[in-house]
Amino acid sequence: MTDFTPPLSLSFPGNPIWRLLAAHRIPYWWSRAAWIAHFGSHADGGARCVCAAMPDPSILEGLSPLRFGYHPAFVKPDAQVEILRADYALHDDPYQNLHDLQVWLEEKLGPGKPSGETDNLVSRTWQAGPAAIEIRIAPPERNQTLMSRPPYVDDPKLRATCILFIEPGWLPDLSSPMRDLLRQYVPLIVAGKGHAARRQFTKGTHYWPADLPYPGGLGLGSAGPDHIAVLLDGGRVQIIPVADVRQIKLVRLHSARSGMMMVSLHAALGQNDLPVWTELVGQRPEDAEAFENAARDLAARLGLALDIRDEAYPD
Numbered sequence: 001m002t003d004f005t006p007p008l009s010l011s012f013p014g015n016p017i018w019r020l021l022a023a024h025r026i027p028y029w030w031s032r033a034a035w036i037a038h039f040g041s042h043a044d045g046g047a048r049c050v051c052a053a054m055p056d057p058s059i060l061e062g063l064s065p066l067r068f069g070y071h072p073a074f075v076k077p078d079a080q081v082e083i084l085r086a087d088y089a090l091h092d093d094p095y096q097n098l099h100d101l102q103v104w105l106e107e108k109l110g111p112g113k114p115s116g117e118t119d120n121l122v123s124r125t126w127q128a129g130p131a132a133i134e135i136r137i138a139p140p141e142r143n144q145t146l147m148s149r150p151p152y153v154d155d156p157k158l159r160a161t162c163i164l165f166i167e168p169g170w171l172p173d174l175s176s177p178m179r180d181l182l183r184q185y186v187p188l189i190v191a192g193k194g195h196a197a198r199r200q201f202t203k204g205t206h207y208w209p210a211d212l213p214y215p216g217g218l219g220l221g222s223a224g225p226d227h228i229a230v231l232l233d234g235g236r237v238q239i240i241p242v243a244d245v246r247q248i249k250l251v252r253l254h255s256a257r258s259g260m261m262m263v264s265l266h267a268a269l270g271q272n273d274l275p276v277w278t279e280l281v282g283q284r285p286e287d288a289e290a291f292e293n294a295a296r297d298l299a300a301r302l303g304l305a306l307d308i309r310d311e312a313y314p315d
Contacts, residue, residue, distance in 0.1 A: 004022070004025045004027055006018060006021075006022040006027075006028070006029060007029055007172070009170070009173060010173045011129075011171075011173055011206075011207045011209070011210075012128075012129040012130065012131075012207075015128050015129050015131055016108075016109055016128050017109065017126065017128040017129075017131035017132070017133060017166075017168075018128075018131055018168070018170065020108050020109065021166070021168065023058070024055070024056045024058050024059045025056040025058075026053070026056070026066065026084070026166075028081075028131075028166075028168035028170050029080075029168075029170045029172075030080075030081070031077065031078050031079065031080060031081075032051075032068075032070065032076070032077055032078075032079050032080070032081055033077035033078065035051050035053070035068070035081060036051050036077075038053075039051055039052065039053045039054075041070075044069060048069055048070070048071055049069065049070055049071070049072055050067050050068070050069050050070075051067060051068055051070070052065040052066070052067040053065055053066045053067070055086070060088070060100065060101065060104045061090075062088055062089070062090035062100075063086050063087075063088050063164070064086045064087040064088070065086065066084045066085070066086045066166070067084065067085055067086070068081050068082075068083060068084055068085065076202050076278075078202055078203040079202045079203075080168070080170060080171065080205075081168060082167065082168075083165060083166070083167055084165070084166040084167075084168070085163060085164065085165055085166075086163075086164045086166075087161050087162070087163055087164070088100065088101055088161065088162045088163075088164060089158075089160050089161040089162070091160060092160050093160060094137040094138070094139050094140075094159065094160045094161070094162060095122075095137065095139070097137065097160060097161065097162035098122065098124070098135060098137045098162045100162075101135045101162050101164060102124055102135060105124075105126060105133060105135070109126045109128070109133070110126075112124035112125055112126045112133075112135075113125050113126075113127075115134055115136070120138055120139075121136055121137070121138055122136070122137050122138075122139060123135060123136040123137070129169065130167075130169030130170070130171075130207070130234060130235075131167060131168055131169040131170070132165075132166075132167040132169065133164070133165070133166050133167075134164075134165045134167075135162055135163070135164050135165075136162065136163045136165070137161070137162045137163070138159075139159075140159045169234075171205055171206050171207055171236065172206060173206065174206045174207075174209055178206065178239055179209060179212070180224075181223040181224045181227050181229070181239060182208070182209070182212055182223055182229060182237065182239075183212065184222070184223055184224045185215055185221050185222070185223050185229055186221050186222045187215055187217070187219060187220075187221040188219070188220055188221045188222060188228075188294060188297065188298050188301075189219045189220050189221070189265070189281055189291070189294045189295065189298065190217040190218070190219040191217065191218045191219045191281050191282070202238065202278070204238050204239045204240055205232070205236055205237070205238040206236070206237060206238075206239070207234075207235050207236055207237070208231075208235050208236070208237045214235075215231065217231070218231050218232065218233060218281070219231055219281050220265075220280055220281050220298070222301070223239060226241060226242050226243070227239050227240060227241055227242060228240050228242060228245070228298075228302075230280050230281065240267070240269065242302055244269045244270065245267045245268070245269060245302055245304065246267075246268040246269065246270060247267070247268035247304065247307065248265070248266070248267050248268070248295075248298070248299050248302065248304050248306055248307065249265075249266050249306070249307035249308070249309060250263065250264070250265050250266075250291075250292060250295045250306060250307070250308045250309070251263070251264050251265075251266060251309050251310075251311055252288070252308070252309070252310045252311070253311050253312075253313050254310065254311070254312055254313060255312075255313040256312060256313070260313075261288065262282060262313075263282060263288055263291050263292070264279055264280075264281070264282030265279070265280045265281050265282065265295050265298075266278065266279050266280060267280055292308070
């Protein structure tokens with residue numbers, strides 16, 4: 001794949017962060033599989049791998065390759081890249097590195113906002129719709145009293161590094177048939193406090209259209225007779241064909257230390273012999289029985305048996 005022409009977005013037209021990324025040939029709209037196929041990847045110790053893209057010459061001199069890490073056994077190839085990272089350590093002074101990146105970004109995006117400084121971090125953030133850029137340093141003088149000393153306290157190069165995080169937040173626009181499905185949305189399970197739906201931006205995930213009434217509350221429901229829709233945080237929705245749901249299970253996760261229980265509903269999706277399990281919705285239920293009954297109703301609608309499992313949380 002060599003096409004660096006960004007797609008148009010009707011959901012967030014003219015997004016300045018996307019415009020900036022496209023100007024420097026950063027393909028924020030590519031899937032993880034496309035990034036890996038084009039830029040390659042390498043092992044990073046253990047089972048983890050890293051995909052790194054050399055920066056375009058027009059990007060600030062001294063910026064390291066943009067990269068993201070993943071575990072090949074768990075990565076969903078069709079998922080969008082959620083976080084890109086690069087390092088900048090042209091100077092020995094972390095504040096100077098932060099200043100360089102801040103000036104460069106402010107020329108493109110205007111003033112950034114403090115990200116809520118902590119005892120050991122100084123950072124700035126730029127936000128545009130679902131996209132965000134953050135720069136962050138951990139000055140040594142702020143890290144001398146930590147009980148657990150991070151590696152950047154003792155490594156001179158890491159001490160000065162300013163880290164750049166890019167959260168592209170891009171998702172494809174909904175097609176007209178998909179919009180029609182969302183008009184038929186009927187809630188089946190509404191998640192309560194402690195919602196824990198998976199964050200990966202996988203195939204079929206879009207932003208809920210602004211011109212359609214939002215159902216309110218995270219969870220899942222039917223979207224026409226042949227699809228279910230999962231409402232995620234950030235105004236996202238994933239539309240899943242019923243035919244792709246191979247199995248469904250409810251997991252009750254118990255903590256021996258706190259006595260807390262998390263309940264989550266999972267589905268095995270795929271059209272091959274090795275369907276991929278994905279979490280649909282999860283919560284700390286105030287009424288676990290109601291959640292379980294709703295899960296049984298959903299399984300019955302799908303013509304599947306509900307597999308219920310009790311597991312211990314590794315405290």
